[in-house]
Amino acid sequence: MKTFVWFDLGYTLLYLNRENAYRQALSEAGIELSLDRIDRGFHFADKLFMREYPGLFGVEEPGVYMPWFIGRMNYELGIHLDINKIMSRWIEIRNTQPRQWEAYSYCRPVLSELKDAGYKLGVISNWDNSARKLIDDFGLTQFFDTIVISSEVGVSKPSPEIFDIAFEESGSSPADGLYVGDNYYDDAVGSRSVGMDCCIINRFGNFGVEELKGCGIIPDIRGVKSFLEWMK
Template identity: 45%
Template sequence: MHFDYIWFDMGYTLVYKKREALFGRILEKTGSRRSYEEIEKAFHVTDKRLMRDFPGLLARPSAEFMPLYIGLLCYTLQIHGDIVSILDAWFKEWKSKESEWFAYSHVFEVLDALLKKGYRLGIISNWDLSARSVLAKCGLEGYFDTIVISSEVGYAKPDRRIFISALQLAGVEPSNCLYIGDNYYDDVVGASSVGMKYLIINRFGRLGIEELPQLEVVSSIADVIPYLERTDREQPQHRNEYSAEG
């Protein structure tokens, strides 16, 4: 299946924070040391759990969700005791270098390749009013024809209205679109509700999404080009095997 327009989520699809290093330092100070790999996977699992059980919460200001987030993160890492002190330390150190957003490796390579192949690119993201400055600081803003941010339009994924707004702004049919994100419950449910196809990036295989055994995933944005080349070779009647309705 050929697509004309590729839409992207932002956080943990295109950009990320070095939060694992920050949390690791905090744990060392509290005597609850864990390996970087353990912390990385715990963040991943906590992200997926909150996306599934508390839709839209991660789009809210961090002060609203971070106590729950740190609690679940510590639970996943089997850290017990004074979790409040860990939370306080997190808020105090959050303005460090690790709190900046960075583009994933291969992002520029992939976006350049997509543009050379003639695709139009857009963003549909649940984000606060810092979204455009984050994209600019990461050197990404100029790649996208259409940028639709929840805090600007008043709708957040999976609300189909944010996807409809994006389609109208871009002047494109949903059947010609592929949406790429990292969150089934926001990205797949929302995109498929308006007729877009979808692709989910899940960095650790099926970790954190075990309840979705039929959902096709890739492990990195670097896998997007091979995925598109494969779908282009398939018959026009191909469709995603796993729908939002299950």
């Protein structure tokens, strides 16, 4: 029986304010696309880069790969624009936003429900030194028994070491836990390497992760409790 649920941060508990800004930048360039289509475009590029370039998001500054990322997304969307111009305008618009990251609206209720059901909760995330402040700003710190951030411990997923640190700090074992994250190649590969079960967040069915076999997939963390019940 599982007693501990571990979470990733990005696109598991938090998401970037990026699609509306990109839609505005495209509109200014004379291209009108629905927000849903742009959302799927970002999702496609996210999953492509996770699969083809494992670890890139966690070790490189966005400026290193972003032109490449935007170019691949635009190709998927059927857009032919100057990448540097559209990217620069997109960044300008995003910089006017009060926050770059937001917590999903259902995040606090789901975490509260899991705590009330008796589960211990934790975070294992590849993130810079802004992680704890973000978690605290969104009122999430209260829900977590253990928080392990790659920038603080010097190792990152999928290395078994970061999971071992989490187990040591929490006094739990791999068999006790379920890991929930959106990046198969960091999250499932890493957690499975230490013998911990994992389920993957994918908001669009199997779109973008068609290659995954034998892995539990849920659309968002609202499915975690049912997944835990199914595992019993």
